[in-house]
Amino acid sequence: MTTITCLHCGGELDLLSVNCPNCGNKIKPEGAAAAKTKTRFLKPTKLLGALLVALSLGFFVSAYMTFSSGKTDVTITYSIVGLALGIWGGRAFGIML
Numbered sequence: 001m002t003t004i005t006c007l008h009c010g011g012e013l014d015l016l017s018v019n020c021p022n023c024g025n026k027i028k029p030e031g032a033a034a035a036k037t038k039t040r041f042l043k044p045t046k047l048l049g050a051l052l053v054a055l056s057l058g059f060f061v062s063a064y065m066t067f068s069s070g071k072t073d074v075t076i077t078y079s080i081v082g083l084a085l086g087i088w089g090g091r092a093f094g095i096m097l
């Protein structure tokens with residue numbers, strides 16, 4: 001169990017505690033602030049979303065062109081990549097998963 005020191009009274013408390021058991025002072029966990037900064041990277045901006053949707057459309061056009069030439073294995077790959085990019089880019093606009 002990891003412990004930290006209360007800044008108010010100097011007592012030891014568990015890292016996951018919300019209040020100090022000795023003085024009742026509220027403790028702001030540093031782990032929560034670090035978790036917020038980590039998840040921010042996963043949220044795409046509108047500009048990045050637009051670029052990803054445009055890139056996914058390009059992959060779908062490439063998939064159609066390769067399908068027309070009879071290369072089905074490449075078509076499947078381009079379609080999957082285009083779908084993944086379209087979903088990720090669409091999340092920025094709130095229109096897809």
